[in-house]
Amino acid sequence: MKLKLSFCLIIIFASIFLSYSYFDKVKNKKIVFEDTYLFLKKNDNQKVILKKLRAKNIHIQYFDWRMISFSHQDKLLIKAGEYLIPKDFSLFEIQNMFQTGKTITRNFTLIEGSSAIDLRIKLLSNKYLSGEIPTLMEGIYKPDTYHFKYGYSRVKLLNRMKKAQDISINKVWKNKPKDFILRDKRELLILASIIQREAKSFEDSKLVASVFINRLRKKMKLQSDVTLAFGLNINGKYITKKMLKSSHPFNTYFHTGLPPTPISYPGKNALNALKNIKNTNYFYFVADGKGGHRFSETYDLHKQNINLWKKSKMRD
Structure with a gap:
């Protein structure tokens, strides 16, 4: 009887051991x-x-x-x-x-200076996002890289982008100078969107901002090619003299003041250029052919800078 009991115990322990070994192996x-x-x-x-x-x-x-x-x-x-x-x-x-749920994290990047048309195309072409796209407004979304998981709602992504841009705008507006010529955050966004399309570097952005601020104070027309190019949906290189005389609402050669809406999604350089306005006496600028601009206080000097730009284009 004891032998049978011992044998059964051996079988039980062996089964437990083998089962545990199998479990651990698997x-x-x-x-x-x-x-x-x-x-x-x-x-x-x-x-x-x-x-x-x-x-x-x-x-x-x-x-x-x-x-x-x-x-x-x-x-x-x-x-x-x-x-x-x-x-x-x-x-x-x-x-x-x-x-x-340790799923793959995807990225979506809104590039500084993009337009609502660019953003719509990019959202629709991203197969990892889901849902419809509402009417997109210019300027209100922050250029940045956003992380999301498969099936993430396009509307939710846009809400995050807008909230981020609101934070950036509020920071600039909070630190605005007492004699700020811009009346509200909407105007701030419009001007930042123009600076974004005009300038590449932060230093250049600050000088471009100073020109536009000086012109607004003197009630001079902004005379910005990028606003008209946006309004006509054309490349700025193809603006004609006839276009410059048109009454199109985005023609800042014809209308005084800011255009009706932003023309791009401005990034931190363009916005921060309006945070601490650089004091200058500049009223004009033209491309220097090297990715920056030449600035001037008078129209006579501006004409000389235009000739320098034309010469640089001829060398190209």
Whole structure:
């Protein structure tokens, strides 16, 4: 009788040992041979997931999957999305990744100086975003890089971009000088959007801003090619003398003051150029042919700078 009992105990302990060994082996065995992309839909059940894994050369038995699923602290609930399963991952690590939703993070970048047309095209062409696009306004979204997960709403992304731009504008407006010529944050955004299209560097932006501020104070026309080019939806290189005489609302050669709306999405350089206005006596600027501008206080000097620009274009 004792011999039978001892034999049964040996069988039980051996079974427990073998079961634990099998469990431990299945749980920790490296089964991913290379970094593997996997997309899981919202309603994918566990058998569908295993089928998708097998198609990616990650072979898992359903029994093993179910057995290891009970080893997690919480019930295994798999989150949909894009996954990049690293090489040498085990079954337990795969399940843990799916349960915690460690999906791929995507990036969306709005480039400084882009227009609403540019933004719409970029949003629609991004296959990782979802949902419709509302009417887009110029200027109100902050140029930056934004992170999101697969299926993220385009509307939610735009809301984040607008909130970020609002913060930037509020900071500039809060630090505006007491004698600021601009009446409100809307005008600030419009002028920043023009500076964005006119200047590339921060130093250049500050000088361009000073010219426009000086002109507004003297009630002089801004005479900015970029505003008219935006209004006519053309390249600024193709502006004609006839266009300069038109009464188009974005023609700042014809109308005094700012155009009706922003013409681009201004970045930090353009906005910060209006944060601490650089005091100058400049009223004119023209391209120097090297990516910057030549500035002048008088129209006579401005004409000389125009001739220098023409000579640089001829050399090109």
